[in-house]
Amino acid sequence: MTWLTSGEQAVEEAKDCRLAILDVMLPGLDGFTVGQRLKKQYPSLPILMLSARTSIDDKLQGLEFADDYLTKPFHPDELAARLEVLLRRGGTVALENEPLRLGHLLVFERENRIVVEPTGEEVVLTGKQFYIFQFLLRHLGQILTKEQIYEAVWGEPYLDGDKTLMVHIRHLREKLEINPAEPSIIETIRGIGYRVKS
Numbered sequence: 001m002t003w004l005t006s007g008e009q010a011v012e013e014a015k016d017c018r019l020a021i022l023d024v025m026l027p028g029l030d031g032f033t034v035g036q037r038l039k040k041q042y043p044s045l046p047i048l049m050l051s052a053r054t055s056i057d058d059k060l061q062g063l064e065f066a067d068d069y070l071t072k073p074f075h076p077d078e079l080a081a082r083l084e085v086l087l088r089r090g091g092t093v094a095l096e097n098e099p100l101r102l103g104h105l106l107v108f109e110r111e112n113r114i115v116v117e118p119t120g121e122e123v124v125l126t127g128k129q130f131y132i133f134q135f136l137l138r139h140l141g142q143i144l145t146k147e148q149i150y151e152a153v154w155g156e157p158y159l160d161g162d163k164t165l166m167v168h169i170r171h172l173r174e175k176l177e178i179n180p181a182e183p184s185i186i187e188t189i190r191g192i193g194y195r196v197k198s
Contacts (some may be wrong), residue, residue: 001141007034011041019086023060024051032061039065041119046086050074080139098136101183106178107137113175117147128153130171136186136196145193169194 002013007022007029014020020038024031049062054074062069068082099106099115105123106115112130114123125133131153136144149179150158150165158165173180187195 007031008109010034011037014038014042014045017045017050019046021048021050021083022066024049024053024058032065035062035065048082048086061099074168080142084138100140104178105185109137123175125172125175128168129175132168133172133176133186133196136194140196143189143192149192149193 002017004010004013005027008057010020010022010029010112011034017080020035022031022035022038026034031049031051035049038045038047043163047066047068049066049071051058051062054071059069059071067086070079070082100107101107104117106117106125108115113135114125114133115121116123132149135152136146146165147158148155150162154164169186170180173183173186175186177183185196187197189195
């Protein structure tokens with residue numbers, strides 16, 4: 001993830017990006033100008049506009065080049081859902097076929113395959129392990145609470161003190177990490193939960 005506080009270098013920085021999120025109110029060049037330049041340079045790059053401007057004129061102006069327009073305030077889950085939709089649209093199929101690199105792992109998301117570099121060995125996960133890891137990947141870089149993960153995977157409320165998720169995370173690390181005692185893929189955020197760092 002690349003974070004820019006102005007739009008001056010956006011066109012150059014965007015060449016390796018899968019998606020761009022733009023705020024309308026940027027110092028220097030405004031988000032509309034930056035978005036138009038990005039779309040001209042990278043027609044297939046999905047662009048999401050964020051703005052406190054709610055008028056229909058502003059939305060129409062943004063949607064002339066952007067793929068989505070989200071007004072503030074917004075819930076983080078809504079932003080995540082919209083980003084997921086944009087990444088799955090036809091314009092990014094070629095990019096989605098590229099594996100996600102996580103340290104020594106290659107994750108082929110569309111094929112549900114995990115391969116260890118450089119041996120080429122495939123990691124086989126159980127159903128629950130797969131769903132936990134998939135949920136973490138869908139929120140790459142985001143800290144997820146134990147409650148969020150448990151309720152998403154098991155579909156029922158998390159009971160405080162339940163060790164089920166912790167046991168599954170330990171088994172996941174045994175399969176995914178080079179050194180499960182010092183994990184580099186699935187990070188523990190003490191007192192909160194877990195995340196997979198991008």
